[in-house]
Amino acid sequence: MGEFKYPLLRREHFLEEPALTNFDLIQQFESDTLAGSFHHADHVRLAYAYLSEFQVFHALEKFCNALRRFAAARGKSQLYHETITHSYFFLIRERMARAPSSGWEEFAKQNPDLFDWKPGILSRYYRDSTLNSDLARAVFIFPDKAV
Numbered sequence: 001m002g003e004f005k006y007p008l009l010r011r012e013h014f015l016e017e018p019a020l021t022n023f024d025l026i027q028q029f030e031s032d033t034l035a036g037s038f039h040h041a042d043h044v045r046l047a048y049a050y051l052s053e054f055q056v057f058h059a060l061e062k063f064c065n066a067l068r069r070f071a072a073a074r075g076k077s078q079l080y081h082e083t084i085t086h087s088y089f090f091l092i093r094e095r096m097a098r099a100p101s102s103g104w105e106e107f108a109k110q111n112p113d114l115f116d117w118k119p120g121i122l123s124r125y126y127r128d129s130t131l132n133s134d135l136a137r138a139v140f141i142f143p144d145k146a147v
Helices: 022-030 040-053 056-073 082-098 104-110 134-138
Strands: none
Touching: 022 040, 022 056, 040 056, 040 082, 040 104, 056 082, 082 104, 082 134
């Protein structure tokens, strides 16, 4: 497979085929034919793909629906978390708008903080008790910490 291109990420926490196009990645995820495990860095990559291919609110709807289907197909519907999903999605969108890149690899290099899971960037915006709540899992909750 060659040298791993994202030295800030552990290989086992990244999609096995980083060379997939955005369209191919979305298609494989939505058809549940994507090989390998699916971790936080993979969620970031997938959100980037949706944001690159669709208008923002359509991308969000498709991304959330695909994640719900993915979790349900594995008997893990309870793992879907609306606040975390939406928060990362819009952080990724903001970063894409602030510093347009020439593609995924450049974006990943410019935004290593998006790949830290726990503790991660959301600890700047949310109290742990908020993110651990059933309400935050079910619906998007606005940040409750001062930045």
